[in-house]
Amino acid sequence: MELGLWSSVAIVLGFSFLVVFVDEWIVKPMRHKRWEKKAASGDKEFLHLLDIARNAKVVDE
């Protein structure tokens, strides 16, 4: 299959949106669930990460 300029642009744009979607709506919730499980089993590292996730105050002026 031969690719042209516009088909290439369409593919890379589509792929970018796919990555954003997968990251925001699939990976992040899964990651948090996994951390919670690990933290529940007493893993300190994941407890620390969860702590940061819940308590870190971001200053976004």
Next chain:
Amino acid sequence: MAINYEVPEDKRLLYWLGDKLIEYRHPVSIVVIIVTAMMAYFSFQLRLVTSFGDLLPQSHAYIQIHNRFSGTFGGANNIVVMLEVKEGDVFNVQTLNKIWGMTEGLDKVYGVNHNQIDSIAHRTVRYLKVASGGTMRATPVMLQPVKKEEEAAAIKRIVHNAENIYGLLVSLDDKAAIIRANFIEGRLDYRRIFEEVNEKVVKPFEDENTKVYVAGEPRLYGWVYHYAGDVFWILVVTYCLEWVLRWMYFHDWRGSLRPTITGLIAAFWGLGFIHVIGLALDPLMLVMPFLITARAVSHAIQMHDRYYEEFEKCGWNKRRAIVAAFAELFVPTLSGISTDAFAVLVILLVPVVMLQKLAITASWWILAITISEMLLNPIVYFYLKPPEPELVVLRERGIFRKGINWFTARLLSRTGRITTVAVWLGAGLIGLYFMRGLTIGDPTSASPLLWTDSPYNVSHQRAQDKFGGVEPLIVVAEGYDRDAMKDPDMLRKMEAFQRHLERDPGVGYSFSLADIIRAVNMVFHELEPKWGVIPSSWVDVGGLFFIYFSGSPPTETAKYVTADYRTAHVTFYCKDHRGENIRRIMQRAKDFIFQEQLADLGFTVAQQDGKVVITEVASEPNWETAGPSWIVSAQATGQTPFKVGDAITKIGKVKVEKVEDLEAAITKEAANKTLIDFHLLRDGSVTETTVGVPWKAMFKLAGGLIGVLAAANEELVRNDALMNFLGFFTMWMIMLFTYRSFAAGFYLLAPLFLSNILVNAYMAINDIGVNIHTLPLVTVGLGFGIDYGLYIVSRVIEEIRVRGDLLDSVREALVTSGKAVTFTAVTMIISTAFWISSHIRFNAEMGLLLAIWMGVSYVGSQTLLPVLILMFRPRFIMKESRYAAARTRVAAESTTR
């Protein structure tokens, strides 16, 4: 918002600048968006074009000869179509009619010079026919398509008896015929020529018994254009993979997006600029935009990584983190961009228009990264949502970070340091040994632009095998007066020249007016072979030329000799264009011309005590004085202007100190003048002797593909070392200003110098020559290699101001900036290495070569550079530890109080 928090004093201005950029984000964004939109529009107007003239060093003497005569005697843009039959020979109705059809088809291809087509079916290829009444005239070999086998047999007889056809246009085994066409340089549309040749010359005539091969420069570039679409696949695959890699590194889609914005803006500015200044993209230079974009992305990754680091350090304050990342990376980023941009500019030295255009556009493009990476960077981060803090922390805990920590500990140990220095020294020595084999020009007989088994190289090789050579070297014989080419001595000289150069293994065969005159003389004498010689009088030569050319219009005869018989050419068909072969053939040609000139002048010379001394004076020619000058006399005068022992000190205004100077001086002085001023040192005093040249015409080098490649190679040899030196010097100068230290440049350039050796060795081992295509990419690689080191050194300086201890600072630099450097190196290597899948061998090899260059430079900056810093403890770094000492002192004083 003002900077009302503690910042490093020496970087306060940069912090202020970063903050102001955020404050004035709206007007800055609007301006950048408007300009970028305009540039994006221009980018989409850009076309892929190769301008043949731009590839040539126009100031070179060979090219000036090529430009003057390519329109008449043929240039470098020849297409060679070879028809070959499997069974039987070409002399049958069907095959001859195919040759007829193919010749007609080629004559209709866009841009072809209709008077410069060689084929047994073209009107310009003639043989001498004795007509009724004993008159003779030159008639085209084929006047129309063949209808009967008897006609085919007659053509076979004609071909076998014509020295200018048999072996040149029809192979000696009668199984192949060649159709050669020259294209007008100003009308070279490679894509169109490629398609039209396929449609009109190849497809309609191929069958089970007939195979058609097409070679020549326009065809070669046609294939390059045909394969140029590969770029889209490579773009898509590289882009997607890079997004995934960045996402895995940052654990966040913003880490994937942010470098893309930088790359895209820089690409629009770069490509748009190319269009605005009226240039186009060359399909062979497509790796270059990739490389520059990869570089832009690489700087952006550094910045993004630093932003995350500062985000954590600044207590999750986005604005402070943005400003800190901007200020702390400002120096290495600007310095890196400057070295890249200015190192590329040294390519301007090579007087090849394409390289000069490329140097300007690449330099601009790289400088455009400043806008996207530095000016716009704080603003983009400000608009983007800040990353989740836990992701920033997570980024520092993966296997990648652990691997970097482990490697840094081993590297900085005593054993690690010794091993590093030993390995680099060993590698450098091995590289030096192998890089001796690096060639200027093409090192292989096949075109290095395409793979060896590509249809083009297969065709090229087949035509070379069958005919012994298809790549022309045109040497022009330019007379001082009309009818110079009717001089029997001149024709004999041309013949001797042909025999001399044909002894070179790189030359297949040759052709000149001498071949025509001998063939015509033989026909005139009832095909008696003993008459196949050059007549001894002007009158006989003129008569034979009249017989041969009288029936042809001047446009047809112009490809052999000008209408006034003043200028003709000797064309040598070479077997390949290997750099080493071209150099040898050109040297042999020069030697022949020089020796003939000396023989005509009647003396021999040798170099003695730094002077060029006449060692022997021949009895011929005879000389006499005509006014103040000496001219050759028809009488035996016994006089000569030269004496044994005379030292030639000057010719005209050109000083002569070596035999080579004499050769160059005669070539220059006698190019357009018939009088040469010899300055002869005789008995302690210099006398000026004016001599009328004893020859009727000068041989002038050189046109044809071999001639123009020889010119390009000579320019590269002349400039290669200087370019390398200036490239390194430019970088050293920028280091001098960046770190205000003479030594800084040496530390940063040491790994780069060794990388340069290793990459040159790789090129030599893999038969990659330095030519006008490889040179700019290699020079860009030179500049790009230093960036990794800049980030490391800048971070060491930053850390030593806080820590005071060099080992600690180096370790910290390697695990922080070094980690980002490692990641950017990986992404850059991947983005260039993907080119290996290209059908265009040149792009594939350049991609791989640049990937290796990036890899070796990265390893150098990550291993040798820190080890050298630890070994020699450079002052430009150590002096910065005073800040840490001052800080400790202040802390101690406050504790005491």
